[in-house]
Amino acid sequence: MDSLPDEILLSIVSLLEPSELVNVQFVSHRFLRLSRDSNLWKRICHEHSTSERRRKRLQIFPDHADPAIVELLRAVDTYGGSWTNERDPLVSSEELQLHRNQGKKKAALLAMWDPSYSDEKVDWYQDFIQRHAPHKISWFQSARHGHHDDGLHHEATGAGILYDDGGLADMLIAPLEDGSISVWDASGSSKKRGGIIARSAVGLLPGKGPDLDFDTRIRQSQAIMTETGAVECVSIDSRQKKGFFAVQNTLNEVDLRTLQVISKTPYPFPITALSESRHPTPLTVGTNWTLHLHDTRKPPSTQTTARTELIGGAASPGIQTGDFGGHVSLSQPGALSILHLPTAREWDGNGDIWVGGRFTSMLNFDRRYFPRLRGTVHSGARLSCLTAIPHPFIPRNLRHNYVAQYKPTLLHAAKTTPGYTLITAGEYKGKGALEQYSLSSSPARSINSSPSSSSDSPTPKSDIRGECHYQNRQTCSSSKLLSVAAHGTRLVFSDGDGNLKWVERDGSTPVREFNINGDEQARSGGSGGGGRPEMESGWGEIVQKILPTVNPSLHHERTANVPLGEDNLVVWTGDGRLGTVGFGSEAFDAEGAAExxxxxxxxxxxxxxxxxxxxxxxxxxxxxxxxxxxxxxxxxxxx
Structure with a gap:
């Protein structure tokens, strides 16, 4: 066996099932390397994918499928089967000809499914684990005074992650309802993972000092910290080890080394959203009625803040903005999510600040000309969260190759075109809405927020290369989407029913899902057995925010060198709890250790x-x- 070349051994181990491949890794270092071959696991991921299982099921039971799905899958299969009509004049054997054509068909189907990009390095072994391994939820230690049974624990009112120099989660930072800041160990290599390692004084953020008695400080702090209820109220600068915490209409800048407030900046209205904080880029602050740029290099302003009043409302149903003293005034409340795009990307006809919220259009700003509005893109949905991936948007019909005459060269050209994909999550007519928009230097493959482009209604062109957005408002969820994030080669989002759902990058093909209330029901001994408990839709906990443990802003610098088992998700629930969702590994029990x-x-x-x-x-x-x-x-x- 030792004398066989790696190519032959790899062909042998490729015949094994995934569970057997895992056991082979314990044989020797050579078999460990071979059984984790990325191309091998990429093929396994494809064979176990939803689209491939549907295609094979259609071949066995063609009469039991939805007619629309039958037509779609037959088109895909016809495209892959077109290889069987090719004849190589140099091959005389019919059996060899059939074998070659079958290999070409498998390669074509794999290329149509492949969610990765040419410049993206993917650890497909870890990707398979995240797609199919059992999920584990580990809850961070409760922040409390006294024993848990005394009911003196305090809920988190927000959450942010401090990443290390390698882009991996190091600490979890959260403000608490008693006005303090708590720090948890979030490092995957730490034995104290999930435990509280630092805690500031009670009443630090709302400014309730020791001049008040303890009960009064807690009571007044709870009233202030829970009044606005903003989700995007924490922004962590991992470079400078600073945190920005929004409390009502005040922005607190905190040194995370000492957990002391550096500065307080008041705003005219309650703060509802904070952008990513990454020095030296100014922080974008959104309130109920305004947008501001907060530059930490400038000293805090000492002048009194002037309140502005909008009389008569907007003159038209669109978004009306104006410049009032260096900030943007909105005619409709309020901004719920702010996204920063890198300024070093290729110019795509848009600015680098995107704002979404309760209004039905996304606002786009160029930081160089702020507060002038660059343009808007009409969505129709009310958005809860914005994010982006540093890869071009692939039109749904090109990604799935619905029509047989489109060649793989078009898909390859689309994947190699520089660009970003803007991803939004929200609610449209009571149902969840997951949407994707193309930001590309190629005008035919990009939305443009400039008013001169008439892109308030980004209707895609009929040409397959002209589609620049996709909206899933039918299959993602029956309730509002609350948060969305990129996770490996997939997208993950949460909804108002307590579900976490993973889909492919096409925005609709399901990968996996689970309900966090089902896990709680199983843990407490109730009915459900690990599935969804017997309760009405919308009852129980929800995931308000999803935080990847790998820094999303360093995604374009990432390789496939993320340690196995550390590409997980931190979740902040509606009940103020914090936890980590992992796959295939043992869950840590920080709360049990503290108890x-x-x-x-x-x-x-x-x-x-x-x-x-x-x-x-x-x-x-x-x-x-x-x-x-x-x-x-x-x-x-x-x-």
Whole structure:
């Protein structure tokens, strides 16, 4: 066996199932290297993908499929099967000819599915784990005073990640409802992962100092910290180790080394969104009615802030903006998400600041000419989150090759064209909306927010190379989408029902999903067995924000060298809890470790008493859930 070349051994191990390939890795260093071959796992990812399983299922059960899907899959299969009509005059054997054509067909189907780009390095072994391995949710230690059973824990009112120099998560930073800042260890290589490693004084952010008694500080801090309820209220600068925390209409700049406030900047209205913070680029601050640039290099302004009043509303249904003292005034509230694009990218006819929110158009600004509005792009949806990937947008019909006459050269040309894909998540007529827009230096493959381009309604051209956006408002979710992020070669988003869903980069093909309430139900011993609990849609926890543990702003500098098991997701829930979603690895139990340490000094009788209290609380919860299900059942009969 040792004398066989790697090519032959790789052909042999490629016949194994994924679970067997994992076991082969323990044989030797040579087999470890061969069984993690990226091209091998890329083919395995394709064979286990939803689109390939559908195609094979259609061949076996053609009469049990949706007619629309049948037509689509037959078109794809026809395109891949066109190779079988080719005849190589140098091959005389029919069997050899068939073998070669089958190989070309598999290569064509793999190329049509491939979600990666030519300049993107993907660890397909890790990608397969993230697609198919069992998920694990690990909850960070609760920030509290006293014991958990005393009910003195404090919820997080936001979340941000401090990344190390390699672009991996180092610390999780979150403001708490008592006005303090808590720091957790988020490093994947740390034994204290998930535990609290630092905590500021209570009342630090709202400015409630020790001149007040402890109970008054907590009560007043909770009223201030929970009043606005902004999701994008934390922005972490990993370069300068600074954090920006929005509390009502005040922006707090905090030194994360000392957890002390450096400066406070007031704004005329409550702050609703903060952009990414990356020195020396100014921070973009969005309030209910205005947009501002906050440059940390400038000293804080001491002049009084003038409030502006809009009289009569907008003259037209569109977004009207104006310059009032160096900032933008909006006629419709309010900005919920602000995205910064790199200024070093190739010019695509748009600015580098995108703003989305409760209004139905995305606002685009060029930082060099701020506060002048560069243009708008009409979406129709009310957006909760904006993000982007540093790769060109691939039109859906070109990505799937619906029409047989389009050649792979067109797909290759689209993938090699410089550009970005702008991704939005929100709500359209009560349902979830996941949308993608093309930002490219090629005018035929890009939206343009300039008013002169008449792009307020970015209707794609009929030509396949002219499509510049895709809107999924049918299959992504029956409830509003709350957050979206890029995760490997996929997109992940959360909705108002507590679901986390992964889709391919086409924005619609499902990869996997789970409900965080199902995990909680299984953990508490309720019904559901790890699936979705028996509760009405919308009940339970939701994921308000998704934070990748690999720095998204360094995505264009990334290679496939991210350590195995560290490309995970940090989630912030509606109940103010923080956790990590991982795949295929053991979940850490920071809360359990903290409980064990707290109970180590208790007497045996106290431990048994707390255990009985926890059992009683769980039993009461199950009883109340059963009662609510009965009430909903009776309500269905009009009682």
């Amino acid at each position: 064990a340490a707290a109970e180590a000094g208790l007497r045996e009788e106290e431990v048994r008493l707390r255990e009985r209290e926890r059992e009683y609380g769980a039993e009461m919860r199950r009883a109340l859930e059963h009662q609510s299900r009965e009430l909903r059942w009776l309500r269905g009969y009009g009682l």
